[in-house]
Amino acid sequence: MPDFVIPGDIAHVIQIAIAPVFLLAGIGAFLNVMTNRLGRVVDRWRSLEAELSGCDDARRRIYVTELGIxxxxxxxxxxxxxxxxLAALLVCVVIIFLFTGQLLHVSVTRAVSILFIAAMSVLVTALLSFLLEIRISSRTLRVARDTLKHRT
Known part of the structure; x- marks a missing residue:
């Protein structure tokens, strides 16, 4: 028999907490994607800003328009x-509540439900914002392709 045995209650809480932990991993991957995209936008911003001072008026208008985008x-x-x-933090609080409720023998069902709904709502809003950023990005690329078609 092993020296360390996990009581049934805590084992059940660990099982319940696994889903939010996987959600945290997914949010972490999403944050990685978003920060990489933001980094590329910032790099483009800096390169345009550096070129802005030494260009003619026509090029300046194009750069200023792109800077706005x-x-x-x-x-x-x-x-x-x-x-x-914020969604990741709320999920962390959900996990904390799950274990705290078990340790203190307090019902946290309502609080966990509300926090999880809040986390999902915030995450949905984040995904919508991400979708808008991608839409702006792809619209800009489409304009560049149309410009290339007119030049040939």
Missing amino acids: LDRRMAHSNRAIALST
């Missing part, structure tokens, strides 16, 4: 990152 993309990315982080 990049600004909107950054806003959506930042919002998605902030909301995803």
Whole structure:
């Protein structure tokens, strides 16, 4: 017989907490994608900003327009990152409540339900913000393709 035996109640709480832990892993992967996209937008912003000072008026208008688009993309990315982080924090609180309720023998069913619903709502909002950022990005690429078609 093993020296360490997990009591049935705590084993059940660990089983219940596994799903939110997987959700945390998914949110972490999403945050990784979002921060990489934001980094690329910031890099493009910096390169345009550096070129802005030494260009003619026509090129300046094009760069300023693109900077406006990049600004909107950054806003959506930042919002998605902030909301995803909040969702991850709420999921962490759910896990804490699950274990605290078991340790203190207090019913946390309502609090866990409300927190989980809040986490999912915040995550949905983050995903919508991410979708808007992708939409702006792909619309910009489509315009570039149309410009290339007119030049040939």
